[in-house]
Amino acid sequence: MSSIHEDISNRIVKFNGRLLKLVEGLVSTFSGKRIADQLVRSGPSIGANYEEAHGAQSRADFAHKLQIALKEARETRYWLCIVREADLAPGFEMEALIDEATQLRAILGKACATARGKAKPTLTVLPRSTMPQDKRTT
Numbered sequence: 001m002s003s004i005h006e007d008i009s010n011r012i013v014k015f016n017g018r019l020l021k022l023v024e025g026l027v028s029t030f031s032g033k034r035i036a037d038q039l040v041r042s043g044p045s046i047g048a049n050y051e052e053a054h055g056a057q058s059r060a061d062f063a064h065k066l067q068i069a070l071k072e073a074r075e076t077r078y079w080l081c082i083v084r085e086a087d088l089a090p091g092f093e094m095e096a097l098i099d100e101a102t103q104l105r106a107i108l109g110k111a112c113a114t115a116r117g118k119a120k121p122t123l124t125v126l127p128r129s130t131m132p133q134d135k136r137t138t
Contacts, residue, residue: 005054008107012047015100019043019076022083022092032088038079045072046104063115070108077101 023039026032046069053065080101084094 009047009050011100012050012104015097015104016043016047018097018100019080022080022089022097025089025092026083027088027090029088031086035079035083035088039076039083042072042075042079045069046076046108050108059115063112066108066112066115070105070112073101073105073108077105 019039020043023036026036049065049069049072053062053069056062056065077098080094080098083089084098
């Protein structure tokens, strides 16, 4: 297992640990219970699909499973934003959890684009002093 894969996998596991603690602390209302169910489905699915991607049988299968992990990350972030807006987890630090969901979404989005060969090239900007000078004479 590559170091990058391990790092991302560990982040997803830690994220889900925090997510499940949140779910246990959600208010016990009709909407709180329904949102808790959604979070329990979508959150852990991020990690399950990410791990499945790394056991994929082809590049297309790898990209497909990463895409599913990305969809689950988007859904999880959405539900977390609803929890924050409806104040269903009083006393819980929602911003940090939403921020981590946002970062995981970005990481998985970039991984999907790379896997599909559609990643935008990274532009390296050199400081002016190190840029080659045009040696043409006018």
